[in-house]
Amino acid sequence: MKDEVDNREDRVANLKGMGCSRKRVEDARFTQGKGNYVDDVKLDGMLFGDFVRSPYAHARITSINTEEALKVPGVLAVLTAADLEPLGLHWMPTLAGDKQMVLADGKVLFQGQEVAFVVAQDRYAAADGIEAVEVEYEELPVIVDPFESLKSDVILREDLDPTADGAHGPRKHPNHIFTWEAGDKEPTEEVIANAEVVAEEEMYYHRTHPCPLETCGCVASMDKVNGKLTLWGTFQAPHAIRTVVSLISGIEEHNIRVISPDIGGGFGNKVGAYPGYVCSVVASIVTGKPVKWIEDRMDNLMTTAFARDYWMKGKISATKDGKITGLHCHVTADHGGFDACADPTKFPAGFMNICTGSYDIPTAYLEVDGVYTNKAPGGVSYRCSFRVTEAVYFIERMIEVLAIKLNMDAAELRRINFIKKEQFPYTAALGWEYDSGDYHTAWEKALTTVDYDGLRAEQAQRVEDFKAGKTRKLMGIGLSFFTEIVGAGPVKNCDILGLGMFDSCEIRIHPTGSAIARLGTISQGQGHATTFAQILASEIGLPADSITIEEGDTDTAPYGLGTYGSRSTPVAGAATAMAGRKIRAKAQMIAAYLLEVHDNDVEFDVDRFVVKGAPEKFKTMKEIAFAAYNQAIPGIEPGLEAVSYYDPPNMTYPFGAYVCVMDIDVDTGVPEIRRFYALDDCGTRINPMIIEGQVHGGLTEALAVALGQEIAYDDMGNCKTGTLMDFFLPTAWEVPNYETDYTVTPSPHHPIGAKGVGESPHVGGVPCFSNAVQDAFRPFGNTHTNMPHDHWRIWKMANDLGLHD
Amino acid sequence: MSKKMHTTLKVNGKQEEFLAEPRELLIYTLRERLNITGPHIGCETSHCGACTVTIDGKSVKSCTMFAAQAEGAEITTIEGLGGPDDLHPLQEAFKEHHGLQCGYCTPGMITRATKLLEEIPNPTEEEIRFGMAGNICRCTGYQNIVKSIQAAATEMNAAKEAAE
Numbered sequence: 001m002k003d004e005v006d007n008r009e010d011r012v013a014n015l016k017g018m019g020c021s022r023k024r025v026e027d028a029r030f031t032q033g034k035g036n037y038v039d040d041v042k043l044d045g046m047l048f049g050d051f052v053r054s055p056y057a058h059a060r061i062t063s064i065n066t067e068e069a070l071k072v073p074g075v076l077a078v079l080t081a082a083d084l085e086p087l088g089l090h091w092m093p094t095l096a097g098d099k100q101m102v103l104a105d106g107k108v109l110f111q112g113q114e115v116a117f118v119v120a121q122d123r124y125a126a127a128d129g130i131e132a133v134e135v136e137y138e139e140l141p142v143i144v145d146p147f148e149s150l151k152s153d154v155i156l157r158e159d160l161d162p163t164a165d166g167a168h169g170p171r172k173h174p175n176h177i178f179t180w181e182a183g184d185k186e187p188t189e190e191v192i193a194n195a196e197v198v199a200e201e202e203m204y205y206h207r208t209h210p211c212p213l214e215t216c217g218c219v220a221s222m223d224k225v226n227g228k229l230t231l232w233g234t235f236q237a238p239h240a241i242r243t244v245v246s247l248i249s250g251i252e253e254h255n256i257r258v259i260s261p262d263i264g265g266g267f268g269n270k271v272g273a274y275p276g277y278v279c280s281v282v283a284s285i286v287t288g289k290p291v292k293w294i295e296d297r298m299d300n301l302m303t304t305a306f307a308r309d310y311w312m313k314g315k316i317s318a319t320k321d322g323k324i325t326g327l328h329c330h331v332t333a334d335h336g337g338f339d340a341c342a343d344p345t346k347f348p349a350g351f352m353n354i355c356t357g358s359y360d361i362p363t364a365y366l367e368v369d370g371v372y373t374n375k376a377p378g379g380v381s382y383r384c385s386f387r388v389t390e391a392v393y394f395i396e397r398m399i400e401v402l403a404i405k406l407n408m409d410a411a412e413l414r415r416i417n418f419i420k421k422e423q424f425p426y427t428a429a430l431g432w433e434y435d436s437g438d439y440h441t442a443w444e445k446a447l448t449t450v451d452y453d454g455l456r457a458e459q460a461q462r463v464e465d466f467k468a469g470k471t472r473k474l475m476g477i478g479l480s481f482f483t484e485i486v487g488a489g490p491v492k493n494c495d496i497l498g499l500g501m502f503d504s505c506e507i508r509i510h511p512t513g514s515a516i517a518r519l520g521t522i523s524q525g526q527g528h529a530t531t532f533a534q535i536l537a538s539e540i541g542l543p544a545d546s547i548t549i550e551e552g553d554t555d556t557a558p559y560g561l562g563t564y565g566s567r568s569t570p571v572a573g574a575a576t577a578m579a580g581r582k583i584r585a586k587a588q589m590i591a592a593y594l595l596e597v598h599d600n601d602v603e604f605d606v607d608r609f610v611v612k613g614a615p616e617k618f619k620t621m622k623e624i625a626f627a628a629y630n631q632a633i634p635g636i637e638p639g640l641e642a643v644s645y646y647d648p649p650n651m652t653y654p655f656g657a658y659v660c661v662m663d664i665d666v667d668t669g670v671p672e673i674r675r676f677y678a679l680d681d682c683g684t685r686i687n688p689m690i691i692e693g694q695v696h697g698g699l700t701e702a703l704a705v706a707l708g709q710e711i712a713y714d715d716m717g718n719c720k721t722g723t724l725m726d727f728f729l730p731t732a733w734e735v736p737n738y739e740t741d742y743t744v745t746p747s748p749h750h751p752i753g754a755k756g757v758g759e760s761p762h763v764g765g766v767p768c769f770s771n772a773v774q775d776a777f778r779p780f781g782n783t784h785t786n787m788p789h790d791h792w793r794i795w796k797m798a799n800d801l802g803l804h805d
Numbered sequence: 806m807s808k809k810m811h812t813t814l815k816v817n818g819k820q821e822e823f824l825a826e827p828r829e830l831l832i833y834t835l836r837e838r839l840n841i842t843g844p845h846i847g848c849e850t851s852h853c854g855a856c857t858v859t860i861d862g863k864s865v866k867s868c869t870m871f872a873a874q875a876e877g878a879e880i881t882t883i884e885g886l887g888g889p890d891d892l893h894p895l896q897e898a899f900k901e902h903h904g905l906q907c908g909y910c911t912p913g914m915i916t917r918a919t920k921l922l923e924e925i926p927n928p929t930e931e932e933i934r935f936g937m938a939g940n941i942c943r944c945t946g947y948q949n950i951v952k953s954i955q956a957a958a959t960e961m962n963a964a965k966e967a968a969e
Contacts, residue, residue, distance in 0.1 A: 023903075028889070032896060035908045037909065039836075039846065213910050262907075262908065263907065265943045696946030696947075701943070729852075729941050732935075732937045737948055738946065
């Protein structure tokens with residue numbers, strides 16, 4: 001008997017299925033320098049394209065002269081809006097229902113905007129050509145403040161009818177884009193007006209940028225003989241790009257092949273469609289040669305895909321003993337010159353309406369006003385699901401502000417307001433149905449592990465020591481408890497440009513018992529080739545090492561909406577499990593035939609089907625795979641393949657409890673992170689090693705945003721943070737070691753109970769780092785100070801509070 | 806356009822000879838001219854380290870050095886450290902300890918780490934963090950990179966002891 005048990009354990013281990021820390025199959029090529037990123041793509045006769053960009057944030061273009069540029073050796077063509085206009089490609093639709101200039105059409109709206117596209121034999125010739133293009137500008141008044149924009153007589157978007165509705169309804173001003181509401185306005189105002197305690201705060205979530213180490217780029221190759229366009233690029237959603245390219249170019253979709261090769265990090269930067277893609281395609285059609293366009297870092301930071309830039313105004317009401325009764329939030333959202341936010345169509349402010357957070361708040365109201373300014377377009381989800389980072393920052397700051405007002409411990413305030421385990425599924429005041437959660441258990445585990453009471457006692461002592469002149473370092477304890485909403489999403493309410501946000505998996509089992517599976521998603525470092533094979537291994541009983549995972553080639557992969565918003569595991573992971581179950585269902589019939597019993601008399605056991613009650617009679621999946629190709633089985637088609645398109649019934653709601661302990665030198669403003677504890681509940685855990693890696697990385701991006709990273713402009717609309725000299729990316733020196741922990745609350749509606757994890761640490765991490773800084777100064781009167789908390793700003797917090805006197 | 810310069814380099818043990826404009830950056834030479842695409846471009850300002858190679862025994866960011874400046878130099882890139890049959894212990898360790906995710910920084914990171922371990926064969930965590938601070942990773946948060954380098958150091962020191 002014992003032998004048999006051991007044997008079963010061995011069989012489970014052999015699969016390397018779900019729950020094991022399987023080493024990554026991607027790493028062999030990456031560690032040997034054999035990754036294949038878009039800039040590694042080389043084709044015969046390939047040309048290089050690059051942009052003339054506007055030095056002004058707002059200007060009329062009076063003339064563009066390309067004559068001299070065309071004389072530069074190596075320059076083949078210079079495209080301007082006038083060249084694109086006959087093709088109808090001088091403007092392109094944005095994901096947010098707006099339109100954006102591909103090349104400046106009469107004016108520019110932000111610094112760095114694309115004005116002309118120079119096509120040359122190599123990068124050096126392109127750079128020479130750019131120097132030689134003569135553009136005359138007539139400067140216009142610049143608006144970089146969204147509040148000023150809504151009062152200004154200066155109309156930024158002269159192409160729009162100033163009084164006409166936008167894609168999301170009525171506009172209040174020519175520079176206004178939309179108003180988006182969720183919840184109940186009057187009841188919320190009434191609850192707040194009559195509340196025992198009300199806390200109010202205004203906070204600015206600064207503009208930043210995902211800044212993956214690899215910038216955006218593409219190679220377009222139009223094969224005029226076959227009429228086929230191949231487009232390699234840094235695309236987080238290759239199928240959506242294919243459809244968009246087809247719609248705007250008129251090339252039939254079957255004649256377009258989009259390939260996302262290895263992607264050097266995305267973090268939301270590579271979801272959108274950029275002028276560089278359109279210009280490369282046109283240039284390839286014009287020249288008949290492949291054309292490559294790769295951003296440099298300055299192009300990347302200044303033009304493609306900013307994130308955040310939300311001015312948030314909150315009111316939160318509670319009873320005297322801390323039970324929250326209402327929440328009111330107004331956001332003024334700076335979208336830059338074009339509304340190019342990457343959100344599901346019906347959600348112009350993303351899922352900002354998850355801003356009631358993890359708390360049982362009976363009444364709430366959210367209103368978001370989108371505004372045009374002379375800043376770069378974007379508004380992407382930087383390592384988060386559609387504005388969830390903003391929402392979680394908002395509520396986790398409001399909780400802290402309320403705790404100060406109530407003179408109550410912020411951990412206790414959270415505890416008494418958490419949605420209780422038995423309330424799930426829980427419908428929040430702003431509309432979402434949270435699928436599952438056990439917040440109290442996670443919170444207690446976190447607070448106990450870090451010895452929260454001990455930390456508070458130490459902090460109190462530190463304040464005394466500081467006042468007594470014994471130390472110049474303050475101690476901050478940052479808390480955050482977040483609930484995410486990821487896995488977009490149900491087709492009934494989530495689409496992008498009309499494409500439902502389902503996802504897909506197609507599996508082929510080979511005769512010798514190995515397999516290939518293709519998905520509609522695309523890894524950018526998340527390790528899909530490793531983890532999706534693990535899901536399949538557990539579902540179909542073939543070793544993960546015998547399963548190849550392929551993504552990113554639209555000619556072979558089934559249609560899907562790509563990877564962002566932590567949707568790969570919740571949506572494509574579900575499709576994978578469901579396709580695996582279809583394989584298993586057919587395998588069951590084949591096994592029953594081979595074992596000469598009824599279908600219902602066999603059952604699946606790890607890697608085989610066994611006759612019920614007679615485990616010695618079995619057929620392994622490997623044997624079944626072979627039989628599928630060599631046996632003529634009555635009533636069953638040969639072969640063993642399956643495809644699943646999965647439309648999730650709901651989002652998933654990962655959550656977590658984070659604690660950060662910081663020592664802050666008030667004289668230098670330098671924060672030292674002494675401890676960071678992160679407990680994540682992402683439901684069923686597929687690969688703990690990869691989860692931990694995602695948490696480390698997400699926390700580090702959170703540290704960056706909270707402690708220094710920003711895209712800043714001066715009053716003239718000059719971007720002040722266009723290189724890594726000014727834009728903060730943490731190095732190994734600034735980053736602490738993190739402690740990771742977990743609880744497991746499986747998603748009840750997901751086939752394997754998984755919820756997604758890649759973005760949680762960023763979403764929960766930003767408020768945690770920020771709360772730690774703010775908490776250090778709380779005993780001296782700080783209620784709220786805006787991020788980023790770089791050294792100077794922390795020093796200024798101390799100075800403003802009189803701590804340098 | 807300036808007169809082209811005659812340049813000779815030894816890259817990963819192979820002698821290379823070519824004519825290049827004085828403005829040609831070394832990373833361009835490696836990636837475009839010699840087809841050595843392991844080193845990547847991340848910032849063009851010497852900050853990110855994705856383009857790190859070893860030149861005459863020193864870690865150098867090849868995005869801010871002209872090919873002509875490297876005249877006569879011996880250069881090692883990630884491709885020269887180890888292949889499928891003879892992985893460098895650092896290549897093994899990064900795989901083993903999940904020291905990479907998207908892989909874009911990895912060639913530069915590992916190339917820099919080989920020099921770090923030559924400079925300090927048995928580094929403390931602090932020395933690793935300081936010695937690797939010229940190489941940015943956006944994915945891993947560095948914790949597993951530190952772990953990978955520590956593991957490789959242990960492995961390399963053990964191999965050295967066994968050989969002595």
